[in-house]
Amino acid sequence: MNIADADRLRGDYLKRLDAAMRNVPHGVAAEIRGGILEELQGLDAAATAARIAQLGDPEAVAREAQDEAPVLVAPVAVPTPVPPPAAAPTVRNAPATSTRGFAIAAALTLSVGGIVLPFAGWVVGVVLVCFSSLWRAWEKAVAIIVPFVALIAIGGAGLLAFQAAPGGAMGTSTGSGEFSAPVNNPLLPATYDLVWSGLVVVGILLIPASGLWLLWRLRRRPHAPRT
Numbered sequence: 001m002n003i004a005d006a007d008r009l010r011g012d013y014l015k016r017l018d019a020a021m022r023n024v025p026h027g028v029a030a031e032i033r034g035g036i037l038e039e040l041q042g043l044d045a046a047a048t049a050a051r052i053a054q055l056g057d058p059e060a061v062a063r064e065a066q067d068e069a070p071v072l073v074a075p076v077a078v079p080t081p082v083p084p085p086a087a088a089p090t091v092r093n094a095p096a097t098s099t100r101g102f103a104i105a106a107a108l109t110l111s112v113g114g115i116v117l118p119f120a121g122w123v124v125g126v127v128l129v130c131f132s133s134l135w136r137a138w139e140k141a142v143a144i145i146v147p148f149v150a151l152i153a154i155g156g157a158g159l160l161a162f163q164a165a166p167g168g169a170m171g172t173s174t175g176s177g178e179f180s181a182p183v184n185n186p187l188l189p190a191t192y193d194l195v196w197s198g199l200v201v202v203g204i205l206l207i208p209a210s211g212l213w214l215l216w217r218l219r220r221r222p223h224a225p226r227t
Contacts, residue, residue, distance in 0.1 A: 005045035013052050020062035032065050103134040103218055111211025139217055143210040150206050
């Protein structure tokens with residue numbers, strides 16, 4: 001064998017080696033190929049064939065290089081998406097009409113407002129009670145309407161009793177079928193006395209009692225009741 005045969009053997013082996021190491025990292029493959037080329041360089045055909053036989057099949061050389069090759073590419077860390085921070089809930093201040101302080105002030109105004117400022121003070125208390133949301137509708141109606149109903153009942157009962165009394169407002173009948181003029185009995189109260197007494201009872205007792213009743217209904221009720 002001459003030098004041409006040695007070059008042919010060396011070239012064929014290197015081509016097979018390049019094909020076998022196509023999956024080996026480039027730097028490792030180039031280093032192995034350069035080392036083998038350096039060992040085969042300058043040998044005659046017989047020595048080249050003998051050395052190729054010692055090196056072994058190119059596929060085996062490639063597998064060994066693949067097993068010993070270091071990991072050149074580090075795994076790419078996938079960033080975990082971070083959700084945006086949740087918006088803080090908006091705290092809305094409760095309306096003044098839903099507070100216990102407003103309700104207490106409304107009940108007290110209803111109770112004593114008419115004493116401090118006759119009638120007008122009571123009207124202001126009625127308005128405040130109607131605006132408060134801590135009472136049910138029927139509770140407001142009871143506190144506002146009951147004093148009027150009591151006033152009408154007291155005045156009506158007194159008027160009926162006055163007319164039914166002897167010598168009352170109806171007068172007496174004469175023998176000719178005509179009624180004589182009503183005779184004032186000093187022992188019986190006049191109509192205006194009954195009305196005034198009813199107003200006093202309603203203004204001093206029932207209206208303050210209605211406001212106190214609302215305060216009693218307000219106990220242990222920090223929030224507006226369900227309808």
